[in-house]
Each structure stands twice: as structure tokens, then as C-alpha cells.
Amino acid sequence: MKRIHLEIALGTIFIILSSVVLIVMAAEEPGRLARFEVEQRAEQIEFGAAVFEINCTSCHGSHAQGIPGKAPCLRCPELFASRLAEVGWPGSLEDYIVSVVSTGRQVSTRPALYQGEGKGPPVMPTWSERFGGPLRDDQIRAVAAFIVNFQGWAENPEVVPTPLVAVDINDPVSLGRVAFVQYGCIGCHAIDGLSQATTGPALDGVATRAETRTGYESAEDYIRTSILNPGEFVVEGFGDGIMPTNFSELISEADLENLVLFLLSLTEP
Amino acid sequence: MLNSLRQRLSNIPRGEDLRNRIRTLIDDRVRIITAGLSIRELRAVLRGDPPTEKPNPRYKVITTSFIAHLRPRYYPQGSTWFTHTFRLGWFTTFFFMVELITGLVLMVYYVPFPDQAYGSILEIESNVFLGELWRDLHRLGAEAMVLFTWLHLFRTYFTGSYKGARTFTWLTGVLLLAITAWLSFTGYLLTWDQLGYWAITVGSSMAEAGPVFGPATNLILRGAPDIGVGGLLRFYLNHVVLFPLVAILFISIHYYKVSREHGISLPAAIEEGDVNDNKKKEANRRVDLIPDLLTHEIFLVSVGILALLLILYFDLFNSPLETHANPQATPLDTKAPWYFWWLQGLLKIDPAKIIENLVNPILALPLLKPLGLPPLELSRLLNSKFIMGLIVPPVVVGILFVIPYIDRNPARLARKRPFAILWGIAWIFILLALSYMGLPQFGIETPAATRVIQDLAPEEGMGILRETPYEELLPGIYTVGETDPDGICPSDFSYRNRETGEEVIGCPHLTEVFAQFSEGLLRAEEEGRLPDLHATMLIEQFGPELIRVELDVIWTDPETGATKIYAKHYFLHEDRSLEE
Ligand code: HEM
Secondary structure, eight states: OOHHHHHHHHHHHHHHHHHHHHHHHHHHHHHHHHHHHHHHHHHHHHHHHHHHHHHTHHHHOTTSOOBTBTBOOSSSHHHHHTHHHHHTOOSOHHHHHHHHHHHOBSSOSSTTTBOTTSSSSOSBOOOBGGGTOSBOHHHHHHHHHHHHTTHHHHHOGGGOOOOOSSOOTTOHHHHHHHHHHHTTGGGTOOBTTTBOOOSSOOOTTHHHHHHHOTTOSSHHHHHHHHHHOGGGSOOTTSOTTOSOSOHHHHSOHHHHHHHHHHHHTOOOO | OHHHHHHHHHHSOOHHHHHHHHHHHHHHHHHHHTTSOOHHHHHHHHHTOOOSSSSOHHHHHHHHOHHHHTSOSEEEGGGGOHHHHTTHHHHHHHHHHHHHHHHHHHHHHOOOSHHHHHHHHHHHHHHSTTHHHHHHHHHHHHHHHHHHHHHHHHHHHHTTTTSGGGHHHHHHHHHHHHHHHHHHHHHHHTTOBHHHHHHHHHHHHHHHHSSTTHHHHHHHHHSSSSSSHHHHHHHHHIIIIIHHHHHHHHHHHHHHIIIIIIOSOOOHHHHHSOOOHHHHHHHHSEEEIIIIIHHHHHHHHHHHHHHHHHHHHTTOOOOOOOSBOOTTOOOSSOOOOGGGHHHHHHHTOOHHHHHHHHHHHHHTSTTTGGGTOOOOOHHHHSOHIIIIIIIHHHHHHHHHHHHHHHOOOOOOSGGGOHHHHHHHHHHHHHHHHHHHHHSTTTTOOOOHHHHHHHHHSOSSSOHHHHTSOGGGOOOEEEETTTSOGGGSSOTTOEEEOTTTOOEEESOHHHHHHHHHHHHHHHHHHHTTSSTTOEEEEEEEEEETTEEEEEEEEEEEOTTTOOEEEEEEEEEEETTOOSOO
16 A cells, blocks of 8 residues: 555544544533533632622621621621512513622612621622722622522521531530621621721620720620620710610520630630 | 537437547546546546656646646655655645634634623633534644654754755744744734733733834734733734734745755755665656656655544544633742743743853852952843743844854764764754753742642642542541541442442542642641641532531741631532642
8 A cells, every 4th residue: 555545544534533532522522511500500619609708798797697787697698588679670580680789789678687897888889990999890799699599408407507616516606706796796706816807896805894994793794794785884985876776686595605615705815 | 509509419329429438528527527538537637647648648737737837847866755754744745734624613602802702702611502612623733733843953954955055944933933833823812811821921021122112112012002802802812813824935945945946855865875776766766746656645644633633532632721811810830831841941041140140150269359349240240031931032033044054064964973972962962951941840839738738639620639529529628737638428339430330439639639639738748838737628508509617727827927828619510620
């Protein structure tokens, strides 16, 4: 066989092989596209979680659980079940979130419950770059995907685990630290290493300060009262009525116990 | 009128006559289309038979056909020997064609604006039929083209093919090298992800370091002090219009020299060596374009296409796409594409510092000290970006340019030009060494905790943490030095691998992640870089199908005694891809 014949034969085989590979790839393509979309969605949710953690936790809580008085829970059943009807939004939940986050909120639709930082309008700032905010469209889409991903939990609230925050389950102080995160106290109070919020007084050294408050049986009594009935003693420099007054209904007895022990551990160095 | 029609009809030939008429008619058309080949001849060509007519009609094609006239009539057999050219220049052209075709397809979907570019790439991958294939072909073709251009350069260098009349071919070749580099550089930005954005930001910041015209060049290039809307558009237009045109022009000139003016060089051994006459005769025998060269090239095309498709089918190559470009956050290890590592390596050399280090100890010698000479502070005057980024690369290109003029030795045979061969080999090693220095890990001191975590889960890309299957990410707090990596999950824990369906016992991936985390940190503690180490890996269920992994390292700074914290966290969703 001459070389040219060999080349014609091999070339033909290679072209046929290439076509076969191409056909196989084309046959697998719809599957790949579908898989890519699922994986892309997963990565969008991850990205959204990161965006949320940087921008939103100061009002909506470390785990989107909401902070009483500040901003609503974004993973609770209400948002998924009834919120769209309540505000009369005709589209999907994801689009609602994109829209609200992009533009922000001038005034609260539930002023009795949520007042943002409490500094007046806007209760939630504009987030979209288009309107002078810090976030790009794809970041807002991602954060919406992250919130919508909570659907599973919103439909079965009993499966929701407690956040970890370096917890030692046998140590009440450690559990109290978790409760401090869980009930959104970190949204208002700074504690070294946990939060830098400034709406309420920083709580480092609160146990030492509590000793000096007059009219209370003990430091423990003062702290417990401060949580359950904040209006009784208003810390200088802060307004009355900012800290929510309904914690007695929200916090379980055990959690309250742990919370108080945790705050009592915050003595001045 | 009717009469003339009748007359015409009666003129129509019948039977044998008619068949002959039709045959000549078709033959004429075919000759026009093939620029000179009849049907019979065409079949002979396809079969590899000798010409059917005299004079050889295949040569006529070369003068009449536009496409064929770009090609040589024939090459001497010797210059088509595979071991002479390795078809490197040919494959460079092939990959350039691949780039043109796939690039045109990508252009249909790509949007060159910062707020949409990244999304349009995702769209190509997720919503365009075979979109990933097109993108991978374009990326793979680009890397192959760069690689083959370099190899081709070294081939022509080592075979001494740049000498004599081929000097100009070499010069246009050097230009093509620069054009190829610029095409790949501009294309790198278009994905608008962290990888491209920062590689190009670092790369193009060299322009800014230049004297006098630096800032202006930077402005022309980027359209603004930083890369933004204007910069992306400019890079895009460079990439899809200006430089493809320039490349086509110069490839044509380069190739015209080869095909029409002096052919491909004969192997030096034939020209100068003492080979026997038979061999010489064989080497000088003509190999015609039609059919031999053409068949061979079509064969090479089939090899090239099959190779590309197989590489992609078996997932041996993947186009990277990292997170959306973020001008506010420089990733820890900015990484240029591999074919620019040598440049990145160059940038790490600071010649002013080296001279200072050499000269200052001498100045400090007891003899000179009394003179009161101040220490040399060259690095204040000469910044390394300027020297290594702006001076050295043009000098390298300059050296390449003048090689044919410096090397006046007329011999091409390797053994008659030992110095040139050594010099070429030295260059290969220099390039490899510089590329090695260009690796992000080389010569850049990263604090221990940062390095350990970056190796587990780099800021961009995968790393073994992100490759861990979701099922293994068991919530809990794992403390370095306390938790045993092997005991990280319950002894009876098992799950089904989602891809293979196999039962996996224990959690091998997570064990490895934690073992690597622990080992890296404990070693650094032993070496005294992380005293009082306290480190944890915290895995938390953050949402449905969503895990948050936090890596915390706390230590006491050995110098200041202050407590230091380095913490990073990652969100991992159940459906994420575990491969790059
Ligand atoms: C886009 C890049 C380039 C393309 C498409 C290209 C294409 C070609 C082709 C097709 C040939 C015919 C011989 C062969 O296949 O090897 C050739 C020959 C040649 N090229 Fe290139 N080339 C490129 C870059 C370069 C570079 C960077 C150099 C060196 C600086 C160079 C120098 C030469 C020389 C000297 C010849 C003549 C070789 C001989 O006669 O043996 N080319 N080129």
C-alpha cells in the first residue's frame, strides 16, 4: 500500500471516529446541561450565603433567623407561605426578594415589628449597584437563591438544627453563647469575637457592671431583668424601647438560664 | 420565431452524441470549479493515481485557483520528512484555524460588558447546546497554539532554518510569537472571573510602570486607570477584530515566504552532511501538492480534530471559570496562564536588590568604610516591575529578532554550530526555570496558617475540602491535636457514592482534609511558627442541603506576643460539582 492510501484509509477512520465521539457527546449533552444547571444553582446558593453573611446578618441575624425589633426572619414559614399574598406580589418569591433587596425599603411595612437600625428611613438600605448600593445583580440573584433555598426548612420547621458556634453541649455558658446568637442578641450588642453591633451597649464586662446596679438582688437578677423587662433600667446613652420587650415569650426557660450564665461569664478583665 | 425554435430542436444531438455532449458539459463545469481538473483526473487524484493528461493538469490548478496558488507546487521530499519539521508550524496554523472557527461561535453568545460577561459565559456552558465543547475547544486550541508556536520556534532554531534567505521568515515568525502572546493575553480577560481579571490587572500594570508614557499607555490600554467597562471592550476588540486580522496578515506573509519563495529547508544533513547520493536523490525528489501534500494535510486535520475531541471527551482538559471578577479583592495566589509563568517568574527578580546585596557588603569593608560612602540604594531608583516587566521582555524579543544577524555561521549542521545549539538548550532551561519561579508558591512567603488553609481550600479553584462529598460533612467541632482524624466520623458510618453508587465506609475524604489541616498546623507549631496553637474545624448545617465549614487558627505571635487569629469559612451545597 502506498503511503497516500494509508493516509486516506486512516484519515477516513479518524473522521468517522471523530463523528462518533461528537455524536456521543451530543447525545450526552442534554444530561450535561441539566447537571450543569443544578451544580450552577448549588454554587449560586453558596455564593449567596457568603454575600448574606457579609451584608445582611447585622439586621437579619447570623443565620437569617431575624432579629426581633430589627428585621424579619428570612428562613421562617411566614415568608414562604403568606408573605407574597400579604404584600400583593404577583410574581415568584425569588423575584420578590430580588426586587426588595435591590431597592431596599424606605419605611417598614411592619413598623411595630421591624425598624432596621432604628435610625429612621430607610429601614433597609438599597443594595443594588444600579441605585447606588454595593451589590451587583448577580450577587443579589445569588442571595435570593440562598434565601429561597430555605424552603425545605420553612416547610418542616422541626428539622431545623441549632447553630453550632463552637458549642460544647455540656457547658451551659457555651450553650448560652449559642442562644445569644440564636435569639439575635448579636444584632444589637457587641461582644468581643462575636459581634460588633452598636445598637445596644457592648456587653463585654456586663457581669462586673451588673454588680454595681442598685436595686437588684444580684448581678444575675439584674441581667435577667434586663432581658425580660428592658424598660426597667435604661442604660445611659441608649433610648428606652429599642430592645424588644417580648423576650419572655420568645426564649425558653432553659435557654434563658444559659443566656444569663453566659452573660455572667463576661466579667471585666 | 417558431421556425428558429424548430431548427434548434433538430440540432439537439441524440444517443451516443447526447451522452458525450452532456459529459463534456459537466466536465467543463467541474474544471471551472476545481480550477483545471476533469472528473477523470479528480478521481485519479483521490485514488492517488498518476495524472491522466499531459501536461500535468494538477500544476494548472496552482496558477488558476486562488486557494491553491497560496500553496507550493511541490516540496522536495527531504523537507517533508516528519523528523525535520514535526509538522509544528503546520499544527500552529491548524490551531489558529480552530481558534477562528470556535471563536466565531463563542462571539454569538458572548457579551463584552462587565455586568454581563461572566453571566454570558455561564450561559454558554449551561444553556447552549455543546456550548461547553465550543468553549473548551477554543481554550484548548489557544493553549496548544501557544505551545506549538514555541516548539516551532525551537525547531527552526535547532535545524538552523533561519539562515540565509530565510532570515525574513524568521523575523515574521518572531512577530507571530508576539501576536500569539497578545491574542492569548487579551482573551484571558474576557471571562471576567477572578482568574482572568487579576492576571490581566497584574500583567497590564507593567505598562503603568513605564517612564513618561507609562500612565498614558495604561490609559489607552485600559480606557481608565483600572480595568472596567472601557478596558473590557478594548481587550475584546483587540481579541476578536484587530489581532486576528493582524495575525492573518502575518501568517500569510510568513507562509508565503515558505511556500512560494524558498520552500521548507532541507534537513541540514542533506545539504551539508556526507550522506550517500541515493539518499540525496531521494531527498530531492518532488512531492507534489496534489495529491500527496494535500492528502497528507487532510490526514493531519483528521488527526488534529480527533485528538482535540478525545482530550475533551475524556475530560483531560477543562476551561477554568472562577468566581466573578471582584476589583476589591485580590485573590491570594494570582496565577497567570502557564505560558506566562516565565514572565511572572521574571517579575519576582529584583535586579536592584541583587546589585545592592552584592555591592553593599563591599562598601562596608574596613578599607572603604573610612571614606564614608553611603550604602547603595538602587532599588529606590529602579523598580523591578519596570526592569523585569518592561525592559527584559522587549530585550528578549529583540534578541530573537537579531539572532539571524548575530549568528553569521553559515553552517546548519548541529555539530558545526555547537555554541548556537548550547545557547538554544540554555534558553530552554532558562525558560523552564523562570516558569518554575513564576509558580505562585515560589518565593512568596505566606504565613503558616494562611498557607495550610489555602492548600486545603484555595480562594479560587477546588482543593480537597471542596472535593469532599456532601455526605461526609458531618456537623461538629473538630479540634486539631485532640480529634483523631481517623476517628472523625462514627465507626459505623457509611453512605452511597452518588456517582458510582458504591458503598463508602467511614469518611475518607473528610479524614484526609482534617489530617492535612492538623499535620500542616502541628508541623508549623513544632517549628515555632505557631506557638500556643489552637485550631478547630467547625462544620455546621447552615441551611437545607447547605453546610458551612469554618477553619479557625489561633496562635501567639512569636515576635510581638499578641494573639493572632486566622479564620476562613466555606459554604458547600449538596449539589455542588466535586470536580473542577
Ligand atoms: C502563529 C505562529 C506561526 C505559524 C502559524 C507558523 C507557520 C509556519 C509554517 C506552516 C511553516 C512551514 C514549515 C513547518 O510546518 O514547520 C513555517 C516555517 C517557518 N517558520 Fe513559522 N509559524 C509561526 C511562528 C513562527 C515563529 C515564532 C518562528 C521563529 C521565530 C517561525 C519561524 C519559521 C521559520 C524560520 C520557518 C522556515 C522553516 C524551514 O524552512 O525549515 N515561525 N511556519
